[in-house]
Amino acid sequence: MKTIPVGPLSVNCYLSACEQTKKGMIIDPGDQEEIILRYIEREIDIEYIVLTHAHVDHLAATAQLQSKVGGLVCLHSADRFLLENADAQAELFQLRRPDSFTIDIDLKEQHALKIGHYDFQILETPGHSPGGICLYNESSKTCFVGDTLFYESIGRSDLPGGDHDVLVDSIKNKIYTLPGDTILYPGHGPKTDVEHEKTMNPFTTRP
Numbered sequence: 001m002k003t004i005p006v007g008p009l010s011v012n013c014y015l016s017a018c019e020q021t022k023k024g025m026i027i028d029p030g031d032q033e034e035i036i037l038r039y040i041e042r043e044i045d046i047e048y049i050v051l052t053h054a055h056v057d058h059l060a061a062t063a064q065l066q067s068k069v070g071g072l073v074c075l076h077s078a079d080r081f082l083l084e085n086a087d088a089q090a091e092l093f094q095l096r097r098p099d100s101f102t103i104d105i106d107l108k109e110q111h112a113l114k115i116g117h118y119d120f121q122i123l124e125t126p127g128h129s130p131g132g133i134c135l136y137n138e139s140s141k142t143c144f145v146g147d148t149l150f151y152e153s154i155g156r157s158d159l160p161g162g163d164h165d166v167l168v169d170s171i172k173n174k175i176y177t178l179p180g181d182t183i184l185y186p187g188h189g190p191k192t193d194v195e196h197e198k199t200m201n202p203f204t205t206r207p
């Protein structure tokens with residue numbers, strides 16, 4: 001697993017691969033495909049490009065990467081409206097306008113993406129955006145959480161389709177119910193773990 005911070009908002013793009021089978025996936029290719037490509041060794045076979053949600057800072061390099069390394073693009077259908085507004089989002093945040101691409105797989109709760117020997121389960125975690133998802137693998141105690149949760153913080157809920165109460169419910173019901181030693185890899189900033197956030201995150205520990 002590699003963390004590759006990209007773009008002006010420093011989005012964590014993750015490259016996750018199975019050592020034995022050389023199958024891999026790219027999570028949130030936000031920008032700077034030339035840097036991401038450097039990490040994809042020739043022998044890694046990219047099966048999926050997973051978007052945790054459809055904010056442009058998480059997906060602007062999707063089309064370019066898919067054309068170079070392949071992979072099925074995966075997004076939850078509840079975030080399609082954001083993708084249709086990608087140009088407006090890019091203008092608002094003064095970010096690069098993404099080239100268009102199509103969604104190959106609609107992600108759904110309990111759906112699993114197989115990367116070699118690892119099954120990544122989809123957890124629907126709306127609140128930051130309506131179609132926000134997390135990707136959880138039990139055996140490696142890994143969960144990619146997008147902008148749902150950050151180290152001692154949570155995602156913003158003031159963007160289109162966002163809802164603070166829904167976001168806190170998603171965190172408590174979907175992330176805090178995972179084993180305490182599960183490592184959480186957010187869309188921005190450092191990694192954390194379930195136990196730490198349960199006890200220290202001021203946005204979810206307040207009554």
Ligand SMILES: [Zn+2]
Pocket residue numbers: 053055128147
């Ligand atoms: Zn976001």
